[in-house]
Each structure stands twice: as structure tokens, then as C-alpha cells.
Amino acid sequence: MQFDEFDFLSSDAAGAPAAPVAEAASPLVRLQYLVDNTPAIIYCTVPSGDFKMTFVSNNAYNVLGYRPEQMVADPNFWFDHIHPDDAPSIFSSLALVFSEGQRAYEYRFRISDGSYLWMHDTLRLIRDEHGVPLEVIGSLTDITARKRMEEALQAKGVEQQALIGELRNAHEQLLQSEKMASIGQLAAGIAHEINNPVGFVNSNMGSLKNYVGTLLGVIDRYEQAAAPHPALAAQLAVLRQQADLEFLKEDVTDLVRESMDGLKRVKDIVQALKDFSHVGETEWQVADLHHGLDSTLNIVANEIKYKAKVDKQYGTLPPVTCLASQLNQVFMNLLVNAAHALREQGVITLRTGAADGWVWIEVGDNGCGIAPENLNRIFEPFFTTKPVGSGTGLGLSLSYGIVNRHGGRIEVASVVGQGTRFTVHLPVQPPQAAQATG
Template sequence: MSFRLKIVLGLVSIQAALLLVLVANNLHFLQKTNDAELTKRAHVTATLFASATKNAVLASDMASLESSVNEALSNPDLVYIRVSDSRGILMQAGDPQALARPFEEDKLIGDVRDGVFDVGANIIVAGSVLGRVEIGISVVSLHLSLLEARNQALTIAALAIAALTLFSYLIGKYLSHRLEALAKGSRQLALGDLGYQISVKGSDELARAARAFNKMSRELLLAESERRLVEAELANYSDSLELLVSKRTKALSETNATLHQTNLELESAHNQILQSEKMASIGQLSAGVAHEINNPIAFVLSNMSSLERYLKQFMQVLAAYEKSDPVLAQFEAHRKEIADIKQAVDLDFLKEDMTDLLAESNAGLMRVKKIVQNLKDFSYFSAGEWQFADIHHGLDSTLEIIANELKYKATVIKAYGELPEVECMAPELNQVFMNLLMNASHAIKEKGEITISTGLEGEGVWIDIADNGGGIPPENLQRIFDPFFTTKPVGLGTGLGLSISYGIIQTHQGRIEVTSEVGSGTRFHIWLPLHQPLRQ
């Protein structure tokens, strides 16, 4: 089967199938709509005629009844009308054959077999049925309309198919001619006729393909000439080239082996530096954490000591009460002794202060628990463990850990947005937050502000950590993420904090950016994806 015939048959088959489906669907919808409309109109006509003739039936006015029947039959679609009551048929007119058939009411147009849709309606007066109207409506005109619509649709479909067939034939002929020219050129190239050119007309896609073929043919001819020239030159130097290639190959192999070993060593060193920096940071914070833990423990112990003393005093009061209870009513001296003891120990204050001391003790213990838990969350590390975590929880726990470092230098302002959980390695992100917050604290000379903002951006979240410290000079901005680069005095920094932070953010498929102005402060902007696409 030729390419031209395939195009014609394919397009015609698709068009014919679509047109047939469209025609069938439209005819079905048209018939369904007309059937519903005719059924509704038949019932309305019968009901209206029953209402119009109820007075004549009630008054037995046969003249008016006959006039109403004849007037209704002037409608060419009405075949017959029959009016009856409990005594029998009062009036009937129309097609004698239809009147001669027993009346059987039709429910749907599809039930009609004799071309007449039979419908009836009761004549009701004051809630009582006085008689009945039976009407026959012709459906021949409806069938003729549907038949005419089907014929017109089929005629249009046939014309469309014929037009498409002609168009497909012309397109197929044009494509076949162009493709045959390209095939002939390909055969000539296969036979070795490099530089063969085909005629080009027009500017469509096939014309561009023909021009590309001609260009390829010319380039093949040029390349073949150059190849022969190069082969001739290579023949003279083949021996020396083989020796040179062998030496170069051996050198490259040795270099690759050295680079591979170096990469392994660098990767190992990076992992060791990452863990060492984390441990160094935790060690740096240990003094502050100890201070934070000792404070609540100190006032818990103090409160417990006071509670012990208060309890002893309560025991004195209770002992006095126990001694004086049997004779309290007879001996005024015992009653006065109890009153003096209560006044001396200030019993009312003791009862009130004991409650406060217990509440403070519980608060202190909860603070110790929270500090220890935050330190545990921060220091926990499991390589490669990806989980969905709350960014705000990580920021808050990190702030708790370094609270002793920040409270004397800066006021922390939180401007948190609504964030979903993020797929990440939370301990590593906590390390990034701690590095940035500690740097912000060190950048503030006396008392300043650190602002933490969060929000949604596209398919990820962003975190801003800004300070109003001294800022970073422009010449240092391009180097702050370089390993071992630091502007701090010797002993106050390793120069690895920001470098490690940059690597962690890169591992999370995110980005970290910095803007700074000397004298105004610095802002670090972090963006992290909600999910890790490379892992999925």
C-alpha cells in the first residue's frame, strides 16, 4: 500500500467515523427532545380541552360541546376527539378508523404503532370527576421531520467526506513526490555520489528538509575530501602517533588513579570536618548550657530547703493543737500559746508561699527538662536520615540552646509564617541555624536585634536571619562561604561554619544567599524545597 493511499484512507476513515458519531448523536438528541416535547404538549392539550369543556359537560350543552370539538379539530395534528361521562359518549369527531379502535392511552412516543398518540384527561369539577376527554394526536409530521433531518445530515456528511478525500489525495500526492525526491537523493549518496543535489521549491518543512539534504550532501563531499587528505598524512605518522598515544594513555591512567584517591581522601576529610565542627560548636555552648541548667536547679534546691523549714514550723503548730485540743475550752493559756505560735511563724503566709514555691520548683524542673531535650535534639545525628520536620521547631530549639549566648547581645524577633513540614535532615539544618545565629550575635558589638522570618515561596519555604550589626565589607562577601575564611580574631572561629552550612543547604537541593551593608547589618536568605526530588 502506497504512502499516498495510507494518508487518504486514514484521514477519510477518521473523518467518516467522527461524522457518523456526530450525526447519530444529533439525531438521537433531536428525537429524544421532540418525543419529550410532543408527550408534554399532548398531555397539556388534553388537560386544557378538559378544562374548556367542563362547563358544557356540566350543563349538558351539546351545542357548545360540539363547537369546541370542531374548533379543536381545525388543528391538523389532532386526529380525533371523544368526550364522555358516566352515561356514555357525549360527543366524538375526527378520523372514523381511529374512533372505531378501542382507546388505549400511550405513555411514550416510542409506544405508538398506528401513527396516533392517544392521550386522555379527566373532566373535574369541585373535586369530582364528571367525565373524560380522549384525544388522538398525529406523530406522522414528527417522523417526517426526523427523516428529513437525517437525510440532510447524511448528505452533509457525504459531502464532507468527499471533500476530505480530495484534499487527502492532493496532500498525499504532494508528500509522495517530495519524499520520493529525498529517497532518490539518499540512494545516490549510498551509491557514493557525494554532492548530489535535489531540486527545491517552496519554503515549507519538506523544502527545508530538501535544503538540509543538499547541505549535508555538500558537507559529506567536503568531509570525504578532507578525510582522504588526513588519511594520507596519518599514514606517514602512524608509528609515532601510536607511541605517543600509548604514553599519553598511561599518563592519563595514572593521573585518574591519583585524582580518584585524592577525591576519596577529600570526602573523608570533609565528613570528619563536618562532625568535628558540630562537636566543637557543642563544646563551645557547654558552658552556657551548664549555666542555664544550674540556675533552675539552684532555686529548686533553695525552694526545697524552705519547704523543709516550713514543714517543721507547721509541725510545731500541729503539735500545739494536739496538746491543747482536750482542754482548749477550759484553759485559755493553751489557746493563747497556739495563737502566739501562729503569729510567730505567720501561718497564712506559709500556706500561700508553699504553693508558690512548689509551682516555681515544677517550672524549674520543666525548664531543665526542656533545655536537656533541646540539646539532645540539636546534637542527635544520623547520616542520611531524611524525615519531614517542623522548621519552626528546629529554630526554637536552636534558640533555646544558644539562649545564654544571645540574651546579653541581642533581642530575638520572630516573624514566622505558616509553614508545612519539610523533608530534610533536621539536625543538619539546626547546625545551619546555630551557625547563622551565632555569627549574627558576634556581629553585634553591644545590644542589637536579630530578626527571624519564614514563609512559603513556590514549591518550597524560606528562612531569613537578619541582624543590625556591623555588616560585611563588599570585598569579603564573595568569600564568606570559602572553607577556613574568617574575619574573627585567632581562636574565635575556624572559618568552617558558613562553608559547612553552604554544603548542608546544597545537599538539601536548596540555596543560601547573603546581603549586607556595612554599618546596617547582614541578612542570610535560605530557600528549601518541600520535597527532595532527586531522592524520589
């Protein structure tokens, strides 16, 4: 649209850039030329109601594809062409133009081909000498290129954050692997240092058990031999009573048996530690997951025994190709979490089964449960609902990564106040194992 004083100018100005204006031209002609060729669309609206446009510079055609007279003729043109998602925030604050005098917005504006351009719009209120609003002058600038660059940078930032998260997870998994390797070395040292003395003590206890049986048999035969001799029998009876021989015979047998059981427990603990860490085993192997569960139970027994009864409902599992030590780590995390979820004496249920080339291991508890708003976050690194200093928030995250590496998945179901159930699903033959050994 042209200034009213310049109706004589060619109407082609709306369809193509105007020809250069000689410096000798009048100031108003020069002004018309500048307005029509500035990068910003200049417009005016009434200062009330629907902000009907009263003037639009000719360069609107070059930017938006609409002729100025078309935009001025429609009283709702500006409102109707703002993107529906952007319009509410503009409409709700438009009245601030009258109190602040100027407002700036960034929004999407529908152009003639139906697509949207991002526009920067600055509105300024003009008042007369009495302060009465006269009109609103606006300046529309196409900022689509800038917005696309910002979106690209934002996407790049999100990608970088995701990469940082992956690096952090990889770092934590590396630290955990190093820790497990250290545990494995420690287990090997413990096994070597303890198994030797335990071996000969166990052998000695076996011999002692036989010796005690022999001695008790000798005493019985002495008493039988003395029976025909009343005086000797009386003396032996006094000695038997003084020594409380009946108690000693019963108690020494119990002591030897309990000592043998204790030695077996020590051997089982050392073997469980070796099985748990799988010293020297860093490659895919065929493993018995029930054996891994039982070994892990031995490791965490002290964490569980005062808080829970373990109910094992094992099904039939085929041998599974896996990284056994890493799966044992998953089992340990789930068992320890189950124990921590129990406020008082409770039950931890272990169930297993297999179907269609997959196995599943379920660790359930009847503890406090997980709040619904936390269920979607429990596998996030560093997320924990435990008090500060009581958990790192890495156990479930690392477990998720290990199960994912095996081509499996972890499912969780929980009801606050009733308990939680984690179910690990694993393929019997993970594709990752075939790639690693192929």
C-alpha cells in the same frame, strides 16, 4: 629575503625547503642555506622609530605564511601583527634594548591565516666602534606548543587545586559529622543519666506541692478550731507571728513552683539537645523546621541571651523532607554569627515563610554588618573576619554545603553599621532525597 650578494639563488626558497648545499659551495651560500632552514626566524630592524624591518630570513614563509619582501615593505609590519593584549607591555619597555643591549619577549603574533602563534623574540642591539646604534637583530621562535602545554598544565593545576579544595571540604564535613555524632552520643548519655533523677525529683516535687497544700490547709483549720478558745487562739497567734507564717505560706508556694519550673527547664534542655543532634537519625526524614529552630535556640540560648532579644516572626511552614540535624547545624551557625555581630544589646529576627514548593528561613541582626569586599568570600572555607583564635572560618562554608546538598541556596544581604540578613531557601521535596530513597 636573501643576502644581497646572492640574488642568483632561486626564489623558490621562500616557498619550500632549500635543497641540500654541497659542502664545496661557498661559505656565503652555505650561510644562506643555514639561515633559511634554522627553526628561528632571523630578522633585522632599524634601531629607532617604528623598528622597521630591513631583513627577514626566508623561513618566515614556512612559519608565519608571509614572504620576507612583504614583511620588509611594510614599515609597521611588526607592530601591527602583535596581539593587541600583548603590545602595550612590549612597547612600554622596548627602549630598554638601548640601555641593556638585549631584551626577550613572549607574545602572540598574527600569521597569514588570521590566527595567532606564540613567539619567543630575542632582540639584540648592534653598535659601531663609536657606540652608535647600527641595527637591531632579532630571533623569532615558535613556542606555541610549549605555551599550550603550559596552559594545559596550569588548567590541570587549577583542577587539582579545586580537587584538593573539595577533598578538604569533604574532610572538614566528615570531621563535623563525626563531631555531631559525638554530640548525639553525648546527648543520649546525658538524657539517660539526667532524665532518671529528674524524673523522680519532679515526681517528688509534685507530691511535695500537694503535701505543702495539705499542711497549710491543716494549719488554717487548726486556727479555725482554736478561735472559740481565746487562750489557745492567743498562743497560736504568737506562734504564727514568731514563725512569720504568712511569709512562709507565700514563699513555700513560690519555691515549689520555681523548683518545678527549673526541673521543666532541665527537661527542655535535654530534649532540645536530643532534638538538635537527632540521635540515630542519619537519613532523609520529614521534619518541622520551626521545631528545629526552637531546639537550636535552646542550645545557643547562653550565647544569645545577654546580647540580643530574639524576635520570632514565624509564618506557616509545611513539613520539609530534609536531614534535620544538618539543618539545625546551619541554624546554629547563623544564630551564633548573628550574636557575634552585635556589639551591644541588639535584636535577632527570625522570619519564615513558604511559597511554590519552597520554604525560606531568614536570620537577621542589627549588628555591625559585613564589608562589601568580604561579601563574596564569606562562604569560602577558612575565611573569617574574626580575630585569630575566635573563629575557624568553616561555619558558613559548611552551612553552604549542607544547604546545597538539600538543593537549596543561601542569600545574604548586609549594610555596614546596620546589620546582616541570611536567608535559607529550601525545596519542600529535595531531589537528593528522592535519589537517596529511590
